[in-house]
Amino acid sequence: MIDDEKSLNLTAKDYALLELFLRNHNRVFSLxxxxxxxxxxxEPPTEEAVRTHIKTLRQKLKGAGAAKDLMETVYGIGY
Structure with missing residues (x-):
């Protein structure tokens, strides 16, 4: 859950990534x-660029008060 009073400024790619995870909340996605x-x-990104997008999104969500486990890493499989 995110605090109602904190704003969440997302780029288009941040939003698309969050939407992908929320619409498929029971699915694990590989990079x-x-x-x-x-x-x-x-225009495919590198795997490191995708990891950076995920890290940045997590930081933005944390800053807005989201739960830590909103985006989970399943080691060796994906997110």
Whole structure:
């Protein structure tokens, strides 16, 4: 849950990533799966760039008061 009084400034990619996770809350996405859902084949990011997007989104959500476990890492599998 996020505090009602704190704003959450998301980029388009942050929003798309959050939406992907919220719409599929019982599914684990690999980095490749995230890339396939959010980027085009013409402009794929590196795996490190995807990890950075996830880290940044987590920081923004934490700053807005979201629960720590809103986005979980399943080690060796994905997010």
């Amino acid at each position: 490749k799966g995230i890339m396939e859902n959010l980027w085009t084949f013409e």
